[in-house]
Amino acid sequence: MSEYDQPTPMRFALSRRQVVVGAACLAGAGIRATRSPAQTTPYRFRQGDFEITVLSDGHLVLPATIHGLDAPREEVHRLLQEAGLDPDQVKPATNPALIRTRSDLILLDTGSGANFQGTAGKLLDNLKAANIDPKSITKVVFTHAHPDHIWGTIGAGGALNFPNAAYYVSAAEWDFWMDPHLTTKLPEQMHVFVTGAQTNLAAVKDRVTMVKPGDDIVTGLSVLDSSGHTPGHISLVLAGSEGLLIPAGAITEPAVYFPHPEWQFAYDMDNGTAVANRKKLLDRAATDKMKMLGFHWPYPGLGLAERKGTGYQYVPAA
Ligand SMILES: [Zn+2]
Structure with a gap:
């Protein structure tokens, strides 16, 4: 029995499988793939008083075993195949969004x-290709501090990529990752996540505002609790018509977690809470007919949740 099989004193348990997946993911880090062409015409739409531009940060490459840890493998396999995806290796999109208000340009996650x-x-x-100056971004909201959401905060030498922005993060997320003893509580394979989060968060410490569920970033853009994926993970809701729900890491692969929100995802730190919040988000979106914008959904990631059987069906809306 390895040390990782021991119960941890933490309020979430990191399974051995999660550790393996984390390591597999990191093994992919540093591989320079062929550059995809810059995306010159990003998808734009209006939501109430806001103009949303969905940007692309490229995509990740991960083993499909990250999805449905507790599910029959052949079921996960079938769902991925039905969606036209490789059942062995998934390539989730990473789509930061920009929200333009009368006075602000707000970036959701830095990639x-x-x-x-x-x-x-x-x-x-992709910002450059779309003629958007990173210096013109006035606010950056972090949904959580995983690599694909915040490691783009700083560039070479530690300089801020969005130097004129005020930064927003949930207090619970900040406190979790900035714990100076966190590496002693997590397996070694996860230490790079901790170091990356601490480096990027520390870079904004003089310009960060801590938020909590129920707070508004600006009028009409509010913070929703969706912890579980990480301890302080937040989703966002944008006002206007039925509202736009931005679940971020709370709902990753739509082909898997719309029909089966109850299945476990390898990067959810607290499975029970993550599943409960995933179900809550999908129920709200289906009941209120709210559009959703998914960070990891096929670009641009705008869609609806329709009830189907005991779960939901993802219906792209762009
Ligand atoms: Zn995440």
């Missing part, structure tokens, strides 16, 4: 930056 996976970290290129 992977240069040090995670070679297929990701393309946000700055």
Whole structure:
């Protein structure tokens, strides 16, 4: 029995499988893949008083075994295949969004930056191609502190990629990752996540505002509790017509977690809470007919949740 099979004193348990997946993911870090062409015409739409531009940070490459840890493998396999995806290797999109208000340009997550996976970290290129100056971004909201959401905060030498922005993160997320003893509580394979989170969060410490569920970033953009994926993970809701729900890491692969929100995802730190919040988000979206914008859904990731059987069906809306 390895040390990782021992129960941990933490309020979430990291399974051995999660550790293996984390390691597999990191093994992919640093591989420079062929650069995908810059995306010159990003998808734009209006939501109430807001204009949303969905950007691409590229995509990740991960083993499909991250999905449905507790599910029959052949079922996960079938769902991925039905969606036209490789049942062995998944390539989730990473789609940071920009929200333009009358006075602000708000970026939701900064992407992977240069040090995670070679297929990701393309946000700055794509901003440039779309003629958007990173200096014009006034606010950055972190949904959580995983690599693909915040490692793009700093560039080479530690300089901020979005130097004029105020930063927003949930207090619970900040406190979790900034714990100086966190590495002693997590297996070694996860230490790079901790170091990356601490480096990127520390870079904004003088300009960060801590938020909690129920707070508004600006009027009409509010913070929703969706912890479980990480201890302080937040989703966002944007006002206007039925509202737009932005679940971030709470709902990853739509082909898997719409029909089976109860299945476990390898990167959810607290499975019970993650599943409960995933179900809550999908129920709300289906009941209120709210559009959803998914960070990891096929670009641009705008869709609806329709009830189907005991779960939901993802219906792209772009
Ligand atoms: Zn995440």
